[in-house]
Amino acid sequence: MRARPLAHVLRRKSFGLCLLKLLLGLTASLAAGADVLACQSQESTKTEVENVTPEPAAVAVHPEADDAAIARRLASILEATEWFDKIHVEVNEGVVTLRGGADSVPHRDWAASLARKTEDVVAVVNNLVVREAPLLDLSPAWSEARKLLRDAIRALPLLLFGAFVFAVAFIVAVAAKRSAASIARRRVDSQLLTNVIANSIAFPILVLGTFAALRVSGLTQLAATVIGGTGLIGLIVGIAFRDIAENFLASILISAQRPFRVGDLIEVAGRRGYVQGVTLRGTILMTAEGNHIQLSNATIYKSEIQNFTANTKERHSFTVGIGYDDDIAFAQGIALDVLQHHSAVLDDPEPLVLVTALGQSTVDLQAYYWIDIEKNSAMKVKSALLRLVKNTFMASRISMPDAAREIVFPTGVPVRMLSDREQPGDLVAVERERRREATDQATDTVVEAEGDLSSESATVEKQALDSRPMDDGGNLIADEAKTRPVK
Numbered sequence: 001m002r003a004r005p006l007a008h009v010l011r012r013k014s015f016g017l018c019l020l021k022l023l024l025g026l027t028a029s030l031a032a033g034a035d036v037l038a039c040q041s042q043e044s045t046k047t048e049v050e051n052v053t054p055e056p057a058a059v060a061v062h063p064e065a066d067d068a069a070i071a072r073r074l075a076s077i078l079e080a081t082e083w084f085d086k087i088h089v090e091v092n093e094g095v096v097t098l099r100g101g102a103d104s105v106p107h108r109d110w111a112a113s114l115a116r117k118t119e120d121v122v123a124v125v126n127n128l129v130v131r132e133a134p135l136l137d138l139s140p141a142w143s144e145a146r147k148l149l150r151d152a153i154r155a156l157p158l159l160l161f162g163a164f165v166f167a168v169a170f171i172v173a174v175a176a177k178r179s180a181a182s183i184a185r186r187r188v189d190s191q192l193l194t195n196v197i198a199n200s201i202a203f204p205i206l207v208l209g210t211f212a213a214l215r216v217s218g219l220t221q222l223a224a225t226v227i228g229g230t231g232l233i234g235l236i237v238g239i240a241f242r243d244i245a246e247n248f249l250a251s252i253l254i255s256a257q258r259p260f261r262v263g264d265l266i267e268v269a270g271r272r273g274y275v276q277g278v279t280l281r282g283t284i285l286m287t288a289e290g291n292h293i294q295l296s297n298a299t300i301y302k303s304e305i306q307n308f309t310a311n312t313k314e315r316h317s318f319t320v321g322i323g324y325d326d327d328i329a330f331a332q333g334i335a336l337d338v339l340q341h342h343s344a345v346l347d348d349p350e351p352l353v354l355v356t357a358l359g360q361s362t363v364d365l366q367a368y369y370w371i372d373i374e375k376n377s378a379m380k381v382k383s384a385l386l387r388l389v390k391n392t393f394m395a396s397r398i399s400m401p402d403a404a405r406e407i408v409f410p411t412g413v414p415v416r417m418l419s420d421r422e423q424p425g426d427l428v429a430v431e432r433e434r435r436r437e438a439t440d441q442a443t444d445t446v447v448e449a450e451g452d453l454s455s456e457s458a459t460v461e462k463q464a465l466d467s468r469p470m471d472d473g474g475n476l477i478a479d480e481a482k483t484r485p486v487k
Contacts, residue, residue: 250298
């Protein structure tokens with residue numbers, strides 16, 4: 001600010017008047033300082049406004065400007081900033097008095113500093129009052145909302161172009177998946193393996209397309225997060241769903257190797273049943289009792305699998321004991337003849353009757369025979385053979401004693417005398433009739449109690465069809481050439 005010459009001051013005003021003005025300016029400065037301290041204490045909790053525009057070094061009006069010009073110039077500048085409310089500037093003999101409201105303490109001080117640097121200003125009395133912030137001030141929220149709206153409008157073209165890139169990548173991924181599935185279906189029988197191969201080709205294309213779409217949209221950091229998070233997500237999912245992933249991989253291996261088919265009778269992990277299907281979660285068996293059993297695919301793959309249907313010929317056996325006084329070779333021949341003449345027993349491999357043990361009271365004969373389990377039921381055939389061998393032995397006077405034991409009659413043995421009408425010959429006739437009936441039954445291959453000798457797989461299959469169907473994605477080992485008939 002240009003200093004006014006002392007001689008000029010003395011010519012216009014008296015020395016006393018100048019001294020009075022200096023004292024008034026000093027008093028006003030002290031009052032303004034106290035007012036500033038009071039306003040600062042009142043606005044201690046108000047957020048300070050950052051990046052306040054620095055005031056200019058000097059404000060030119062006109063050389064030796066009058067008080068009215070200084071007041072107009074300062075008022076126009078303060079109103080242009082929009083930081084002040086109801087601003088009123090009064091200038092008297094170079095002393096500037098500012099009245100009104102300011103939105104913050106820094107802007108209040110800025111106005112005082114601006115007035116001091118204005119030409120021909122001797123002193124400044126700053127009576128600006130900082131406005132109190134309202135209790136419910138939504139201006140920051142509106143400001144951020146307007147900023148977000150501006151950013152969204154500015155980013156809209158990039159987002160549209162990114163969406164177009166993602167749509168193209170999605171179409172390419174779908175086309176690649178269909179092509180891969182079509183090619184894999186010609187070389188792989190498993191539907192699950194076909195889906196895995198197709199998804200393995202389509203997934204990287206989709207991920208790269210998503211990355212490119214985010215990059216062109218200006219979301220570079222998000223794109224890097226997607227690429228970097230893919231492996232991290234896979235690791236987290238693998239740890240959290242370890243059992244599920246293990247069963248999924250086991251289902252792929254089972255579907256590829258096919259150790260059994262739908263309808264096969266298998267035994268695994270101590271469970272026996274007919275295979276109904278393999279899903280992503282497990283293998284479903286139908287037991288001979290008509291119950292569903294679902295075993296995890298990991299258990300199936302890691303356990304020993306016994307497939308009874310892979311070879312329909314299955315060997316079975318049973319033991320029968322004869323007395324020590326009986327002819328062993330004769331008894332073996334009788335039992336072998338029963339086996340050979342039974343319709344369910346196969347000729348190849350041929351049946352055998354071997355001596356396996358000399359027991360306490362019997363000589364144990366073990367009969368071995370083969371049947372076709374796809375046609376005949378093992379338990380029904382065994383029942384028929386035991387019945388026939390027993391009846392034949394009894395008809396041939398071959399004894400089958402039980403284990404030797406001592407019998408004690410604590411109350412004695414009752415004895416009944418025959419009446420005149422009862423003759424000993426009658427008892428003999430009854431015994432002969434019983435033996436004759438036993439001999440007749442020895443030739444009966446099947447009796448009503450045993451039913452037919454057909455395999456129970458048909459019965460179990462019917463129960464499986466009548467049971468609740470699987471609803472977890474279908475059968476992974478379904479064979480198109482072997483479908484279950486709907487009954």
